[in-house]
Structures are given as structure tokens and as C-alpha cells.
Amino acid sequence: SAVISQKPSRDICQRGTSLTIQCQVDSQVTMMFWYRQQPGQSLTLIATANQGSEATYESGFVIDKFPISRPNLTFSTLTVSNMSPEDSSIYLCSVLIGGVQYFGPGTRLTVT
Amino acid sequence: LAKTTQPISMDSYEGQEVNITCSHNNIATNDYITWYQQFPSQGPRFIIQGYKTKVTNEVASLFIPADRKSSTLSLPRVSLSDTAVYYCLVGPANQAGTALIFGKGTTLSVSS
Numbered sequence: 001s002a003v004i005s006q007k008p009s010r011d012i013c014q015r016g017t018s019l020t021i022q023c024q025v026d027s028q029v030t031m032m033f034w035y036r037q038q039p040g041q042s043l044t045l046i047a048t049a050n051q052g053s054e055a056t057y058e059s060g061f062v063i064d065k066f067p068i069s070r071p072n073l074t075f076s077t078l079t080v081s082n083m084s085p086e087d088s089s090i091y092l093c094s095v096l097i098g099g100v101q102y103f104g105p106g107t108r109l110t111v112t
Numbered sequence: 113l114a115k116t117t118q119p120i121s122m123d124s125y126e127g128q129e130v131n132i133t134c135s136h137n138n139i140a141t142n143d144y145i146t147w148y149q150q151f152p153s154q155g156p157r158f159i160i161q162g163y164k165t166k167v168t169n170e171v172a173s174l175f176i177p178a179d180r181k182s183s184t185l186s187l188p189r190v191s192l193s194d195t196a197v198y199y200c201l202v203g204p205a206n207q208a209g210t211a212l213i214f215g216k217g218t219t220l221s222v223s224s
Binding site (some may be wrong): 001004035042047059090099100101104105 | 142144146147153154156157161196199211212215217
């Protein structure tokens with residue numbers, strides 16, 4: 001398995017601003033993923049972030065809104081840009097190890 | 113990716129065995145079946161993964177019939193702390209590097 005941490009754990013932001021979420025893993029992993037979970041809903045995949053290549057975004061998500069960095073095999077960031085109240089969600093990073101996806105604790109974002 | 117169907121909700125009492133069945137009629141040859149547990153405000157936690165027949169660990173058992181078109185997660189002697197959302201996911205093996213796609217999950221409520 002893996003120990004995954006996310007920062008911040010929660011934040012309240014004003015609309016129009018941006019927030020960068022950090023994801024740190026205690027081991028080197030090739031595959032990392034970012035998900036969003038809106039209140040009362042299931043998880044939705046935002047993008048796949050592999051070290052050394054551009055992130056691949058799912059339908060409905062674009063790089064200008066959710067830029068992702070993957071500078072090394074243990075770290076990634078997701079930025080939520082120009083936020084609106086509709087971006088209020090829990091954002092989770094996930095890593096793939098041994099055929100199993102492990103998830104971070106999530107970042108709860110509230111946009112006012 | 114194969115779509116999954118599972119009950120929206122289930123109720124149980126402490127000490128009972130709970131079986132949650134998931135249908136995945138279009139499962140592919142290289143797909144594995146994975147179950148996750150999620151508590152409110154936490155990331156999903158890996159429970160168990162299998163390909164065929166039966167898999168057992170310290171937390172649960174996973175039963176997969178020969179045609180692999182369904183699977184059953186068995187939780188022995190549940191307690192109040194097992195109240196959570198349980199997700200059944202189907203996806204290819206690690207080497208494909210494909211992110212899991214979440215369905216709606218089953219909300220299990222355990223009462224005393």
C-alpha cells in the first residue's frame with residue numbers, strides 16, 4: 001500500500017481565486033490520478049498524471065481550469081483556477097500500486 | 113470499462129453477515145474486480161480485489177462465479193463502524209494504468 005497525504009485538508013476560498021492542492025506519496029509511483037467528489041455524489045475522475053508527460057484530462061475537465069503538475073514520482077499538485085461555488089467539492093489524489101488504487105484523505109474545498 | 117450495478121442501499125444489524133452483490137455483465141477478460149469502502153469526509157479505502165473464484169482477507173471475502181458477470185462482497189459480523197458507502201469497480205490490470213471509474217455505490221447502514 002502507500003501513505004498518501006494532501007494539503008490543505010480543507011479550505012474556504014472566494015470566487016475568482018485559485019487554490020493549489022498538494023499530494024505527497026511515501027513511495028515512488030508512476031501513475032497518479034485526481035478525482036473530484038461533489039456533495040452527496042460519487043467520485044469523478046478529473047485527470048491522469050504520469051511523471052514525465054502531460055496530464056490527460058477526462059471529458060468536461062480542461063487544463064486551463066485544473067492545471068496539474070507532476071515534478072517527480074512522489075508528488076503532484078492540482079490547481080483549481082478561477083473558482084466558482086460549483087467547484088465546491090472534495091478533491092482526492094490517488095496512486096496505482098500493484099494493481100490497486102490507493103486514495104489520499106481528500107481536500108475539502110468550499111467556494112463562497 | 114465495464115459498467116457495474118449494485119443496490120443503492122442496504123440495512124443490517126450488528127453481528128450479521130452482509131452480502132453486497134454487484135453486476136458487471138460486460139466484464140472484459142483482463143478486468144479485475146475491486147471493492148472500496150468510503151466513510152464521510154474520507155478517501156475510499158481498498159477492501160479487496162479478485163479475478164475469479166474466492167478471495168478472502170482479514171476484512172472481507174469476495175465471491176466471483178465462473179462467468180464473472182457478478183461478484184459478491186461478504187462482510188462477516190458487521191458492526192456500527194461498518195456503516196459506509198461500498199463501491200464495486202471493474203477495470204484492467206495494473207499494467208494498463210487505467211484509472212478506476214466509480215459508480216454510485218451501496219450505502220450500508222448498520223444498526224444496533
